[in-house]
Amino acid sequence: MNSKLENYVSFISFFSKAIGPDYELYLLDTRGGKFKKLSLEYGKISGKNLDSDLPPAIKSSLDKKEYQYTDYIVNRTTYSKTGKALRTSMFFIKSDGGDLEGIMCINFDDSRYEELGKKIMYLCHPDAYIEERISSVSLIDNIDEGTLDHINQGEKMTMEDTIMSMIDLELKEALIPVERLTPDEKVQIVKNLDSKGFFMLKGAVSILSKVLDMSQASVYRYINMARDEK
Numbered sequence: 078m079n080s081k082l083e084n085y086v087s088f089i090s091f092f093s094k095a096i097g098p099d100y101e102l103y104l105l106d107t108r109g110g111k112f113k114k115l116s117l118e119y120g121k122i123s124g125k126n127l128d129s130d131l132p133p134a135i136k137s138s139l140d141k142k143e144y145q146y147t148d149y150i151v152n153r154t155t156y157s158k159t160g161k162a163l164r165t166s167m168f169f170i171k172s173d174g175g176d177l178e179g180i181m182c183i184n185f186d187d188s189r190y191e192e193l194g195k196k197i198m199y200l201c202h203p204d205a206y207i208e209e210r211i212s213s214v215s216l217i218d219n220i221d222e223g224t225l226d227h228i229n230q231g232e233k234m235t236m237e238d239t240i241m242s243m244i245d246l247e248l249k250e251a252l253i254p255v256e257r258l259t260p261d262e263k264v265q266i267v268k269n270l271d272s273k274g275f276f277m278l279k280g281a282v283s284i285l286s287k288v289l290d291m292s293q294a295s296v297y298r299y300i301n302m303a304r305d306e307k
Contacts, residue, residue, distance in 0.1 A: 082106060082179050085170065086116045089181065093118035101163075101184040105135070107177050112139075115179075122186045124158025133298065134165055135180060137305045144169040144177045154304055156297045161188060162276075240284045243275050248288075255289060263289055267296065268303035276300065 089102045101122035104115045114127045134155045151166040163184045170179035286293045
């Protein structure tokens with residue numbers, strides 16, 4: 078290992094202790110076209126270890142050679158091994174000649190803060206309001222007119238109703254039967270739904286995977302693919 082990467086190993090050790098366990102940091106050696114993790118701090122966040130395969134976000138970035146026109150990428154949404162959303166940033170370590178020598182990656186897990194936010198909301202609203210009103214009606218602009226009519230008439234709308242309404246609307250716009258959708262068309266549907274906040278709804282991935290007849294892991298992969306295209 079050269080001195081430049083050695084310095085980053087020390088920096089990652091220091092920085093991880095300074096910012097705390099909600100952040101996962103690791104260093105990737107990319108010299109010679111080979112990829113090796115040199116250091117990993119708080120690896121439980123993503124479920125990865127030093128021997129794990131490269132995360133899809135890094136693979137995609139390397140395939141696109143993004144390091145050639147930027148020094149870093151910040152605030153991309155990726156997913157842990159268990160499907161938890163993470164905020165991921167990458168810093169490209171380059172030689173004096175501009176060749177990529179390594180990548181420092183930071184994954185931020187905001188689940189503790191999200192849970193705290195929910196607890197605060199529960200202090201001022203009844204539980205039922207939080208679960209049914211805030212989670213579903215906050216996405217009212219993305220619900221089809223038929224379902225909206227039911228809401229306006231005072232009919233109760235469950236979380237599953239909201240999820241299915243948004244999926245049905247996308248499928249209607251696609252004008253293609255589910256069984257004839259290509260992988261690219263499914264990625265586009267996932268991308269459209271993601272832009273509308275669909276995946277903030279509890280159970281959205283599970284229901285969408287059943288409708289599209291694919292695994293939940295594939296849905297998460299399509300989400301990453303869709304976001305990498307932005």
